[in-house]
Amino acid sequence: MWTKVKWAFRIIAALFVLGFLHYTLPQHDIVRITNTYNRLTSVGPENSWAYSVPDIGTAESTTTRDIRFIDASYADGGVIVYRNEDTGWIWPPYFKYDSSNLQAEAGNLKSTAEAPKWVVVTHYGWRFPFLSIYPNAVSMREATGPDERIIPWVPVVVIAFLIFLVVMIRRMWAQFWERSVEPVAAEMGETWDGVEAKASGVIGRIRAWLASWRAKK
Template identity: 40%
Template sequence: MTYVRWTLGILILCAYAGILAYSLPSRDIVRVLDTDVVRVAEERTDPQGKEVLVTRDQMRINTITPDGHERVYRNEDTGWSFPWYLKFDSADVAARAQNLKSTEDDPRWVIVTHYGWRMPYFSWFPNAVDLERAEGPDQELTPWFNIVFVTVLTLALITLWRLAQMTFRRKVDPVIDEIEEQRGALRRFWRGLWR
């Protein structure tokens, strides 16, 4: 039973960390190369249950890091969906990115705030939420929001867990003990009939 508890606990911890890693904002210092619009096709199920191919346009921001690695970000509105960035200004972000384009000879470094992961196999790109000028390619970026958010959320979850444990001990344990006592008395009575 101990192995089951540890395995379940590790799986829950991994899921918690994965959700936070995907949805919390990250920041990269990059140089904007170009922006473009790509037609993306997705398979969806319509109300009749048939698979339908749906196409849509996706804005992308092509960048390069100070050490020469390419980074591509999608630029889509999040609207009211999870994660709740309430981003409705993807056209403004695209205009800002076009304005911040630069060449290798005269680089302009930009801080891109984004969430999500880059997974080439699935053609997943992180979603750019905001762009702002950076002081330089070696500017230090400390994720203060993430540190405070994870600390507060973890403390809240620990508090809820402890409250649930205390409630269980006060309300449920006595009922279970009473049922066990009744079952024990019933067993003794049943065994007494046959002796």
Template identity: 35%
Template sequence: MFSVVNYVFPHYDVTRVTGVEVKRVDKDGPITKSNPADGPTRDVYYINTQNDEGKIMVYRNEDTRWGFPFYFKFGSANLQAEAQAMGNENKLVQIKYYGWRLTMFDEFRNAVSVKEISDDVTPSHPILSWVFYAFLLVTLFLSIQFIRGWFDSEN
């Protein structure tokens, strides 16, 4: 359950956009010579970033539409243009995203929004995730106590 909360709920990174690109993909991933299209295809936008410590991260920028997780994101092309404009001006940005970056499986975090942030502004924190983690910990503790009560009462 903790992994579901970590994957679905938003997180924030403060970074700089270094480039953007678009790739044509199908169910097997990007279409290449070794992976020809074998079904419906779609365009997926990517945002390349590098933070001030030098860490590089690539974000997928794809619409969630009406599907799960429910971010109701429809403007990937607009978000891509915003990211590119901020990258051209080398602005510090805060990227709101969900998901994980799993290099081995070519899985990317999905960017939900990109906004300019100044050096003196404190970045956002995933407070809702922290609330759910606390709720899950309390639920786990109460469940363990409940189960222990079953075994203690059988003696």
């Protein structure tokens, strides 16, 4: 039972870490930009975690925000909507302060289906329509085409570093356990064995003494 509980906890922790990394690390889309605009958007308790704080960019109130959006289309006809917000110094650490410039750049890269202009959009976050959550565009550039190969160097480096860090921590913990905990546990075990032996000897002598008194009677 305890083994199942431990594995369930490990799986939940692993899913949480993977979800956090998938949301935070940069992703790349090759799309055709179709529209750019500003829209008043409701930001409430259910989706505020996915938006920047109100004092970054423009804000109408704590629940309604004037947010920039970018509409785009994939080569297969699918569509995606990006928000364009400054991140400032808060998490995730993209230190983005040029959302106005990015909006102007997106407007300049708009194209039609007849004369497509493909763009690589770097973003983070997820798209949840029922919660009005949009990925945040961080940067963009013109692509060589809809089939351009993009190697996600940042996620690769970050994940490799985290794996290295986990392996090093496990090794350090194993060495600490072997050098510090196990000797103390072994010493305590030997001490307890000695106490038990002495107690057994004392109890044995008491029993022998009681037996001698019974024999005299």
